[in-house]
Amino acid sequence: MASTTRQRHWLARVSLAAAVASVLVLAVFAGLRTLALLGVGLAGTALTVAAVWWALTRRRLSRALAVLLAVAAPVWVVVAYTSAGLAWVVALSGALWALAVGTGRSALAAADVPVGMAERPAPKARRPVLIMNPRSGGGKVDRFGLREKAEALGAEVVLLEGPGRADVAELARAAAADGADLLGVAGGDGTQALVAEVAAALDLPFLVIPAGTRNHFALDLGLDRDDPSRALDALRDGVELSVDLGRAGGRTFVNNVSFGAYAEVVQSPAYRDGKTRTTLDLLPDLLMQHGGARLTARAGDTVLTAPQALLISNNPYGTGDIAGLGRRARLDGGELGAVGVTVANAAQAAGLLRGDRAAGLTRVTATEVVVDADRPTIPAGVDGEALTLSVPVRCVVQPGALRVLVPRLRPGTRPARAALDWRGLARLALH
Known part of the structure; x- marks a missing residue:
């Protein structure tokens, strides 16, 4: 324990030293030219952010021009620095900054690694039944021979x-x-969520085989998403975890339920066949608030008023994740995570990069979140599935509702990525 504490302190000191050095390199080697080039860098960043915003909120020719500007602005910055003979200075400064960020995240992650979910011996399944979707994940069931491997382990397979x-x-x-x-x-x-609900209701163990496209639930359970057949090892050498389930409007979810802009996109009939194209087609109206319901959510004592996007998760995602794309440190915390996003202009869009400190971002945890709207029903994305729910939508967590069977040895049992907190690093470094 003492060795781990010392390691955290030294990582924090290295991070702060590298951050300071990244600035000093520019000041010492670029001299007075730093100010002018700093202005170029800031202008290029502002243009890039504005161009990305225009690309998301415009269509056709305007969008094409915005994309061109988003590419041209960073190129202009690189050319300006290279012409001044400072490309190597910028590269060195960038490398030092990368070192600062990497060691800083490692120090904070090590400082606050949550205790893993408790494992217990799993009873031997006498008659396991596995439901497999051959079309899921582009045909992973056939590609990895999941049916044959499961049957060889004594499982009954339903296709x-x-x-x-x-x-x-x-x-x-x-x-x-x-x-x-x-x-x-x-x-x-x-x-997974549909069968998990049945297993929880009947108090049966549940086996997750990550044969979908994203497999977020499997990620947070530490399963190997690159080789879903390894999840079958749980049938011969498994342990059992108790994890929470979420419910929204009477529907169970293992990951999250989304409302607002993202849910509107998922609701589109064209989304399944062309996710990227459909998202780009619908974003201008959604982001500029030309359509969609006006949402209100109450999470504990916090009220989120008119968020454009709202994400309710079964246990909170990492503090740097505002879209439910990252990891949850654990699935047995007995609480929901709620993230509300409001973006009205390019400045607020850029501000989201600040994470928890962004003006357009509200993050809170609660055991219940109630979502209301100015219309009787609203679209929702429940674990990526498009649904329409009647308001108010009551979202709750069911602590320890699901018994999950996982392999004893699994590759992804590591903590979620920590957010970079410079004040926290300073306290660690000076301790």
């Missing part, structure tokens, strides 16, 4: 086949009624 949409929850309930003592899913997070 989601046919042109229609199968009732996954009903299949899980039927399997349990027929004697299954473990339920599992090879598919995306939306399918």
